[in-house]
Amino acid sequence: MYSINEIDEIISSHGNDQSSIIAILHDVQSKYNYIPEDCLEYISNKLDISPTKAFGIVTFYENFSLEPKGRYIIKICDGTACHVRKSTPILEALKKELKLTDGKKTTDDLMFTLETVSCLGACGLAPVITINDKVYGKMTPEHVVELLNSLKEEK
Structure with a gap:
């Protein structure tokens, strides 16, 4: 509110x-x-x-949202460099771990919002995600799950 x-x-x-x-x-x-x-x-x-x-x-403007977003806004790059370096399995791991779908981008507890973006400008670190604008490079599905678990523990 x-x-x-x-x-x-x-x-x-x-x-x-x-x-x-x-x-x-x-x-x-x-x-x-x-x-x-x-x-x-x-x-x-x-x-x-x-x-x-x-x-x-x-x-x-794409940055504005009329829908509530989570405390942690995760952006996963699906630009060429990230896509070629297998960002799709990372996206799938995020969706599975957070129980999200293409139509549902924010967890029920408003802890996480997952967005796919065209480019995060860190191609040398591909595949890349950001969490609240902090860059995490050379991600794997396993690493992203570990990262999520550490954020959940901070809660």
């Missing part, structure tokens, strides 16, 4: 300016790991922007 006071602080920090909507949405996304739809409506009203336009911005 988001706080109106926190949202107001974010909006104020950007000068209550319509032209700052992307920066405002980015800050909200950073704080909550997603943008709640009613929060988006609140922001659009505060900035005097139509809710449709605000929704269009959020759905246009």
Whole structure:
């Protein structure tokens, strides 16, 4: 759940300016790991922007999400270098361990979100994943399961 006071602080920090909507949405996304739809409506009203336009911005940019994301956001690269170096078995191991499907990307406990990306820019370390933007290279299905287990233990 988001706080109106926190949202107001974010909006104020950007000068209550319509032209700052992307920066405002980015800050909200950073704080909550997603943008709640009613929060988006609140922001659009505060900035005097139509809710449709605000929704269009959020759905246009891939980094924004209207769905809650997990505490740990795992991105697995499926670019050419990673794909050739067998990123698919790593993806399958992640899905199996987290009990996720193509349609379900976040665990029920909101601990993990799994996303496939085109490139993470670390081709020399392929296959690569990131967890909350920390890079893990030369991954294997076994190593990724060990990594998940260590994160679960930290919980």
